[in-house]
Amino acid sequence: MTNSRDARAHAPAPGDASTTPTVDPRSVDLGGIRGWLFDLDGVLTPTAVVHMHAWARLFTPFLAARGAAPYGDADYFAHIDGKPRYDGVRSLLASRGIRLPEGDVADPPSAETVHGLGNRKNAAFNETLAEEGVQPYPASVALLDAIERAGGLVAVVSSSKNAPGVLGAAGLADRFEVVVDGIVAAREGLPGKPAPDTFVRAAELLGVPTEACAVIEDAESGVAAGAAGPFGLVIGVDRGVGREVLARLGADVVVDELDELVPAVAGRPGPQEGSA
Numbered sequence: 001m002t003n004s005r006d007a008r009a010h011a012p013a014p015g016d017a018s019t020t021p022t023v024d025p026r027s028v029d030l031g032g033i034r035g036w037l038f039d040l041d042g043v044l045t046p047t048a049v050v051h052m053h054a055w056a057r058l059f060t061p062f063l064a065a066r067g068a069a070p071y072g073d074a075d076y077f078a079h080i081d082g083k084p085r086y087d088g089v090r091s092l093l094a095s096r097g098i099r100l101p102e103g104d105v106a107d108p109p110s111a112e113t114v115h116g117l118g119n120r121k122n123a124a125f126n127e128t129l130a131e132e133g134v135q136p137y138p139a140s141v142a143l144l145d146a147i148e149r150a151g152g153l154v155a156v157v158s159s160s161k162n163a164p165g166v167l168g169a170a171g172l173a174d175r176f177e178v179v180v181d182g183i184v185a186a187r188e189g190l191p192g193k194p195a196p197d198t199f200v201r202a203a204e205l206l207g208v209p210t211e212a213c214a215v216i217e218d219a220e221s222g223v224a225a226g227a228a229g230p231f232g233l234v235i236g237v238d239r240g241v242g243r244e245v246l247a248r249l250g251a252d253v254v255v256d257e258l259d260e261l262v263p264a265v266a267g268r269p270g271p272q273e274g275s276a
């Protein structure tokens with residue numbers, strides 16, 4: 001998929017130091033937006049934290065045993081957040097100059113391979129999810145409700161192969177016409193975030209041109225993916241990455257909670273059309 005940033009004149013290039021101030025969520029112009037592409041973990045559900053803790057359970061003892069620089073939350077945001085599972089492992093290992101054999105998806109969690117480590121983290125993630133369950137962010141559900149009332153179309157775009165389980169546990173499975181997750185991406189050979197391809201695919205499945213879609217993301221890799229594609233709007237949700245970082249990476253609007261966008265969605269003139 002080509003990088004078609006040129007279609008979006010309103011956001012700074014990723015890494016551009018001259019950050020343009022983001023737009024006020026209450027007055028953002030949503031006139032052209034008909035499709036809404038939601039990230040899952042950290043946007044719809046608080047499961048980014050579950051992922052974060054599971055990664056820490058993996059990498060804290062792993063790095064200590066190798067005498068490498070200790071693992072911290074900053075590592076999650078910089079190297080792992082929002083990326084597909086094994087890409088997260090590769091990025092973190094690269095940050096410490098550690099090379100491991102790739103192994104295979106069937107590797108047991110005890111294997112000292114890229115896939116073994118990813119599988120170890122996944123076991124920790126599923127353990128926590130089963131113990132604690134998951135409730136969606138109420139403010140995100142409020143935005144979903146407003147979009148539905150306005151006739152917009154919604155999709156989930158997640159790097160996670162656990163997305164169906166998380167959506168089901170959160171009671172959100174029936175809310176989405178389209179889900180492009182880690183399973184779909186692997187099946188279709190789509191590169192994960194920060195590449196824009198999974199978002200582009202979701203727009204295509206919704207039947208809405210990318211220029212009429214908004215990308216909603218909390219992760220650096222996810223906002224970068226939105227900024228790398230020809231999307232109408234990139235909305236950053238600040239769950240810890242920081243407003244400035246999200247804006248610098250290309251978020252046009254940054255919110256603390258998604259219900260900040262409800263007035264703008266509700267104030268739209270007339271119902272939205274279903275497809276392109």
Ligand SMILES: O=P(O)(O)OC[C@H]1O[C@@H](O)[C@H](O)[C@@H](O)[C@@H]1O
Nearest residue numbers: 041051081082085159160161162
């Ligand atoms: O659940 P999976 O398939 O291991 O996916 C991993 C990733 O899924 C993403 O949705 C999270 O934002 C990441 O931080 C996480 O590492």
